[in-house]
Amino acid sequence: MRALGGPRNAARAAVTGIPWGARLANFLAGAEANGLETTLASLNLPSLAADGIEPVMIALAELLAPPGAEREDAITRDAVLETLRDWEEMYQDDPDLGLGNADTARELLTNYLTNYILEKASQELGDCLERRATNAADIHAHYQEFKDNLQSFIALDLSALDFQTINWQQAQGTDFIRQQLETAYRLMEDQE
Numbered sequence: 001m002r003a004l005g006g007p008r009n010a011a012r013a014a015v016t017g018i019p020w021g022a023r024l025a026n027f028l029a030g031a032e033a034n035g036l037e038t039t040l041a042s043l044n045l046p047s048l049a050a051d052g053i054e055p056v057m058i059a060l061a062e063l064l065a066p067p068g069a070e071r072e073d074a075i076t077r078d079a080v081l082e083t084l085r086d087w088e089e090m091y092q093d094d095p096d097l098g099l100g101n102a103d104t105a106r107e108l109l110t111n112y113l114t115n116y117i118l119e120k121a122s123q124e125l126g127d128c129l130e131r132r133a134t135n136a137a138d139i140h141a142h143y144q145e146f147k148d149n150l151q152s153f154i155a156l157d158l159s160a161l162d163f164q165t166i167n168w169q170q171a172q173g174t175d176f177i178r179q180q181l182e183t184a185y186r187l188m189e190d191q192e
Contacts, residue, residue, distance in 0.1 A: 079116035
């Protein structure tokens with residue numbers, strides 16, 4: 001965590017991670033409230049029913065996390081792409097991609113935040129795990145344990161929120177995301 005300037009500074013440095021996460025959460029809340037097809041149409045994105053899942057996911061990636069020139073842009077885009085891939089895999093047979101279930105949006109935001117944190121801090125986390133592990137299997141086990149714990153903390157905090165009433169692109173939503181990042185970075189700091 002020292003390389004990232006500590007938990008608070010690492011979270012503040014998430015110049016695209018926070019707003020792009022807020023975009024994702026805002027999209028998910030809209031799709032959950034209004035239906036996926038309606039939300040896609042309102043954003044001039046391809047229709048899941050007419051165009052299929054691949055064009056929808058590609059268009060969502062471009063909307064939520066456009067390519068950028070900075071390392072932070074690439075980290076955030078990778079986290080969004082990984083989240084969209086997971087979403088597609090989990091719900092490819094569901095016509096609403098799982099958004100008929102109130103927990104899906106929370107699950108996807110949890111996955112995004114976890115993916116972002118792991119991407120952002122991969123070098124620091126890798127160094128920390130190598131110091132604690134004796135072999136590759138130990139490193140993998142410690143990594144999986146950290147990831148599972150991180151997802152549990154984020155999911156617990158999200159479960160206390162009314163996903164629909166938060167304006168994710170305003171202070172309440174972005175502050176929540178920033179706080180999740182700080183908490184995750186403190187967890188990493190505790191591992192050092």
